[in-house]
Amino acid sequence: MARKINVKLILKLREAKLSRNQIADSRHIARNSVSDVQDKRCVPLSSVKQLLEDIYHEVNLDEGFGLPLETKGHTATLTRESQYTMVIDCDADAIRFIDYDAFFVPSYSPTVIDEM
DSSP, X not given: OOOOOOHHHHHHHHHTTOOHHHHHHHHTOOHHHHHHOOOOOOOOHXXXXXXXXXXXXXXXXXXXXXXXXXXXXXEEEEEOTTSOEEEEETTTTEEEEXXXXXXXXXXXXSSSSOOO
16 A cells, blocks of 8 residues: 655655755655655646646636736735635635635526536
8 A cells, every 4th residue: 555655744854955865865765756756846726726627627618717917925816707716825724715616607607506
């Protein structure tokens, strides 16, 4: 059975200038696993916005779905035409929704609740 790797810990140890071998030996992790950990913290918010829009348009055939992006410091807010929001807080390492389901409901849907 595969063991979970504490990626955040490996990144912190790298920042502390420990080598791959030192990290692997001290944490009993395979050296290749340590090497496989990539620091991908910096994804442009515009890319996140575009990816969400592209996926949503493709899955729901909903061209009315739009996500204006507003940034303030290390926080970004994506707002639907229905005024439901998704807030990405980089400092808190969190994504918050007023209502997750309402945020992703198709723009052409008359209600937030799925119809049967």
